[in-house]
Amino acid sequence: MNKKDKDLEALNELENNSKQSTNEENSLDKETQVTKEYFENKKASIIDGFKILERIDMPQEGILYPENWNFAYRCPTSKEVANFSTIDENDKPAIVAAVEDLIRKCFVIFDSESNNQISSGQINDAHRTFFLLLLRDFYLPGSPITYDTICSLHKEQIPIILNAFKLKYNELNQKLINSFDGRKFSLNMPKVDEPIEFLIPTIEITGRIFKYVVNVYRNSQNDRENKDDKLVYDKQFLLVAPYLYERGNESVKELIQKFKKLQEDDNRFKAYIQIINKLKLDNLDFIETVCPVCGSLEETQIRFPGGWKGMFIDKEDTTGYFD
């Protein structure tokens, strides 16, 4: 039996387990179904080396993207993923840049209404781990990230499998969805006259802010007097900056001006901070697994055991040389 069949069998088993149990596990049923469909579709949906990413398989079933956007992706080349093995695990800007670069290279977005290709930099920042894990699965098929945990009920070690479809997201409330047009939020906040409008942070936006901060840091070695540049280190500015875009092509200098104005309007500033703290679009930091031994539903922290460096390196060695 090959690895894929084993995975499928394990999934079927999971499904049967959750069918036997009560309604509590409805959400898990659905998750299993999505994962199973993914494995079944895997072979069928490859066109010219590109895999279609179905909307139902996307985080929140794709609700955070315009309806007429279609996503597909190709497998990263070994040259492209080689960059990852040179990453310094503590260099956050380098990690952000490497992930953005790989996602942008491998994904395509096509707008079926306007017949235009959309920049893959438009992928939401909150979904970067999902998109990266899809690429990892494509590059290392049948070799998911695995690690062990201790089952809290029967107290023995069990294996955890982490892939894109295991990621969990907060459910978005209908009023919030109604205030979103596929790219832009428009929220009416208390004590604020006009609605607060902002583009959903994308990997491109996050990358641009990071690059600017790194450049300013380098230049600051020579010039310590520029006040605007000092603001860039301001933690509050870095927190708010990704939510200040309205057109998408604003320069960071423009954002700095907007931020200064915002600080002068107490109610509006407060509303921004409230939005940023409550708008949880990212994946949660744990995944769920049904214990294959006792059926207990286990929550486990997301981990990348090989770090960023090892993201595209197969843990299992089939050559026999490196065991």
Ligand SMILES: [Zn+2]
């Ligand atoms: Zn157990």
